[in-house]
Amino acid sequence: MSNDTKTTPPPASSPAVDPRLLQRESGLSGYVSEFVRKVRGGDLGSLPVVVGLIVIWAVFSLNDGKYFAASTAEFIAYYMVGIGLLAVGLVFVLLLGEIDLSVGAVSGLAAAVYAVLSVNEHVDPWLSVLLTLLTGAAIGALHGFIFAKIGVPAFVVTLAGFLAWQGVMLWLLGSTGTINLDDKGLNHFLSGNSYFLGGDISGGYVLAVLAVASLLFGSLSEQARRRKAGVPFRPTSEIVLRAVLLAIGAFGAAYVLNQASGVPNALVIFLALLIVCDFVLRRTSYGRKIFAVGGNIEASRRAGISVPAIRISVYAISGTFAALGGLAIAGTTNAAGQAGADPNNLMMAIAAAVIGGTSLFGGRGRVWSALLGMLVIESINAGLYMLGLTLDIQYMITGGVLLAAVVVDSLSRRTQKSSGRA
Amino acid sequence: MTSAPVLALRGVSKRFGAVQALTDVELEVHAGEVVALVGDNGAGKSTLVKTIAGVHPIDDGQIEWEGRPVQINRPQDAQHLGVATVYQDLALCDNLDVVNNLFLGRELKRRGTLDEVAMEQRARELLDTLSIRIPSVRIPIASLSGGQRQVVAIARSLIGEPKVVILDEPTAALGVEQTAQVLDLVERLRERGLGVILISHNMADVRAVADTVAVLRLGRNNGTFPVQQTTQETIIAAITGATENAVTRRAARTAEAAK
Numbered sequence: 001m002s003n004d005t006k007t008t009p010p011p012a013s014s015p016a017v018d019p020r021l022l023q024r025e026s027g028l029s030g031y032v033s034e035f036v037r038k039v040r041g042g043d044l045g046s047l048p049v050v051v052g053l054i055v056i057w058a059v060f061s062l063n064d065g066k067y068f069a070a071s072t073a074e075f076i077a078y079y080m081v082g083i084g085l086l087a088v089g090l091v092f093v094l095l096l097g098e099i100d101l102s103v104g105a106v107s108g109l110a111a112a113v114y115a116v117l118s119v120n121e122h123v124d125p126w127l128s129v130l131l132t133l134l135t136g137a138a139i140g141a142l143h144g145f146i147f148a149k150i151g152v153p154a155f156v157v158t159l160a161g162f163l164a165w166q167g168v169m170l171w172l173l174g175s176t177g178t179i180n181l182d183d184k185g186l187n188h189f190l191s192g193n194s195y196f197l198g199g200d201i202s203g204g205y206v207l208a209v210l211a212v213a214s215l216l217f218g219s220l221s222e223q224a225r226r227r228k229a230g231v232p233f234r235p236t237s238e239i240v241l242r243a244v245l246l247a248i249g250a251f252g253a254a255y256v257l258n259q260a261s262g263v264p265n266a267l268v269i270f271l272a273l274l275i276v277c278d279f280v281l282r283r284t285s286y287g288r289k290i291f292a293v294g295g296n297i298e299a300s301r302r303a304g305i306s307v308p309a310i311r312i313s314v315y316a317i318s319g320t321f322a323a324l325g326g327l328a329i330a331g332t333t334n335a336a337g338q339a340g341a342d343p344n345n346l347m348m349a350i351a352a353a354v355i356g357g358t359s360l361f362g363g364r365g366r367v368w369s370a371l372l373g374m375l376v377i378e379s380i381n382a383g384l385y386m387l388g389l390t391l392d393i394q395y396m397i398t399g400g401v402l403l404a405a406v407v408v409d410s411l412s413r414r415t416q417k418s419s420g421r422a
Numbered sequence: 423m424t425s426a427p428v429l430a431l432r433g434v435s436k437r438f439g440a441v442q443a444l445t446d447v448e449l450e451v452h453a454g455e456v457v458a459l460v461g462d463n464g465a466g467k468s469t470l471v472k473t474i475a476g477v478h479p480i481d482d483g484q485i486e487w488e489g490r491p492v493q494i495n496r497p498q499d500a501q502h503l504g505v506a507t508v509y510q511d512l513a514l515c516d517n518l519d520v521v522n523n524l525f526l527g528r529e530l531k532r533r534g535t536l537d538e539v540a541m542e543q544r545a546r547e548l549l550d551t552l553s554i555r556i557p558s559v560r561i562p563i564a565s566l567s568g569g570q571r572q573v574v575a576i577a578r579s580l581i582g583e584p585k586v587v588i589l590d591e592p593t594a595a596l597g598v599e600q601t602a603q604v605l606d607l608v609e610r611l612r613e614r615g616l617g618v619i620l621i622s623h624n625m626a627d628v629r630a631v632a633d634t635v636a637v638l639r640l641g642r643n644n645g646t647f648p649v650q651q652t653t654q655e656t657i658i659a660a661i662t663g664a665t666e667n668a669v670t671r672r673a674a675r676t677a678e679a680a681k
Contacts, residue, residue, distance in 0.1 A: 222539075225539050226539050226542075229540070229542075229543050230543065231539060231542045232558075279535075283536050284534075284535055284536060285529045285536060288518075288526070288529060288536065291515070291518060291522075292515050292518060292522075292526055294517065295515030295516055295517035295518055296513065296515045296516060298511070298513050299512075299513035299515050299523075299526070300526070302509075302513045303513075303526040303527030303528075304498070304501075304527040304528075305526075362517075363516070363517035363518075364517055
């Protein structure tokens with residue numbers, strides 16, 4: 001605001017600024033005070049995740065000295081991709097304020113479809129991938145159609161899908177129950193020993209440099225445009241701070257992963273898709289419409305947005321990501337099996353999206369929450385695995401973490417309401 | 423008011439099943455004129471507004487736009503003509519900021535992506551010319567007061583450059599200062615040469631900003647008054663039907679007998 005008054009001399013009729021308004025100070029101190037005010041107002045952003053991650057890492061490191069190792073990071077980075085992709089699709093659905101319970105079943109079915117096509121029917125592996133993704137999109141669109149056009153609650157539609165598609169998967173897999181996949185096509189890149197640039201030490205650093213450079217370039221060019229247009233812009237100090245934080249994270253991750261085998265290609269695909277989805281949600285009118293429908297359906301309708309079209313397309317996106325996630329999960333074992341539709345995957349994906357900060361109530365969230373949430377969940381899984389804890393304990397702890405995330409979401413929403421931010 | 427009205431209703435009727443909601447209603451709105459539409463509950467104000475906005479197509483009569491008869495069958499028809507309606511429930515997205523709400527459904531684009539800078543610039547210009555005071559154009563609607571939301575909703579209706587703006591009870595839930603802000607804004611709309619249809623129950627508001635008062639009673643016209651030369655009692659009498667009493671009935675009967 002203070003920048004604006006300097007660039008444009010206020011005309012005589014310009015309204016006086018309301019004295020009750022909180023003026024944001026310029027520079028870095030303004031950034032910090034704004035952050036503190038946001039958190040106090042219940043807009044926690046990524047703060048619970050970061051705190052949670054530090055606590056989790058500390059607890060497991062104290063319990064097991066081997067936890068804090070590059071191999072653990074490699075494990076987390078690789079195994080978070082499959083369910084993380086399910087979570088990306090769920091973020092879109094959660095932004096509408098709806099839920100998709102079928103993603104786990106659809107992912108299992110997609111793996112089975114891919115296996116039958118590529119192995120049993122000898123279809124070209126890349127064509128099989130395409131057909132599998134289209135299957136996922138069609139299933140999602142069907143859910144969306146029944147929900148948006150017929151008016152059945154999404155919860156029930158996708159619950160029916162959860163059962164039905166699991167049945168279709170079992171039928172497709174037949175009596176053997178498992179089909180081993182060939183190391184071809186997309187599966188080659190999703191399998192556990194495929195690394196960016198062949199695991200070369202430069203691979204991780206190339207990615208980190210790309211990330212930091214594109215953030216700097218994007219922020220600075222936007223700052224220049226905004227400055228030219230005379231609207232408030234981010235101070236350079238804030239941009240630098242953000243870039244430095246990203247650089248610490250990116251180069252740190254690259255260094256740690258390089259200590260092991262390198263950056264898994266599956267992770268690179270996941271990150272690329274996250275960037276694309278983030279762009280779609282924040283920079284296109286389609287993404288804006290998703291947020292609008294999640295915020296106020298009636299307002300969206302009056303603004304000329306076709307609410308059914310948005311709903312159907314979002315469920316199709318969710319189905320596509322479920323199919324992709326299914327391929328990634330199958331890639332970890334190089335087989336499509338009955339375990340592909342593990343209902344645990346569904347709960348993990350929902351937990352990841354919510355833990356990462358996407359609200360269950362619609363209209364608030366980012367695709368990055370899929371990444372952050374999966375970091376938390378896989379950190380826990382890796383720790384429990386190393387401590388040799390059995391499945392029962394794992395379920396209990398993951399359930400507890402999901403509950404904690406939902407409680408944080410509800411509480412922060414309440415605080416936001418009382419401080420007028422929701 | 424010599425020029426042709428921007429919007430004119432001629433003998434408009436609307437039925438819902440057994441209910442005759444509007445009967446032969448006439449209404450004229452000129453450019454730069456604020457027409458207050460008043461009437462008791464159930465008088466047909468909302469129905470009339472919805473026929474203009476295209477929510478309920480009319481059964482009988484004619485709607486004229488700048489002198490030409492037009493058909494308004496869908497909300498889009500009304501929007502294309504240049505009628506913007508601000509409903510009582512405002513219909514803003516709480517989770518989006520002011521700029522995004524202003525441009526919802528007609529975002530400005532640059533190379534296929536949202537042009538946030540241009541939208542923010544235009545939003546500031548629009549809010550400045552309307553002297554609207556809000557903390558920042560980049561805060562979510564949720565953080566705004568009721569009056570601020572109302573002015574944002576009205577400002578949003580202006581993005582499409584309409585010629586007629588319909589305001590449905592814009593001051594119903596507002597405090598003194600906020601009501602004053604909204605009334606100031608209505609006057610600024612008039613200064614910009616827009617025709618304004620203002621629905622209100624509040625006679626003080628109506629007298630403060632309206633040029634003409636059109637009274638509806640039981641779905642029919644019950645008088646159109648220039649605000650300056652009319653007392654509040656006359657208007658209220660027209661609203662409540664208090665003009666219909668023993669004296670007027672006798673007068674009507676004698677007039678009939680004289681025929």
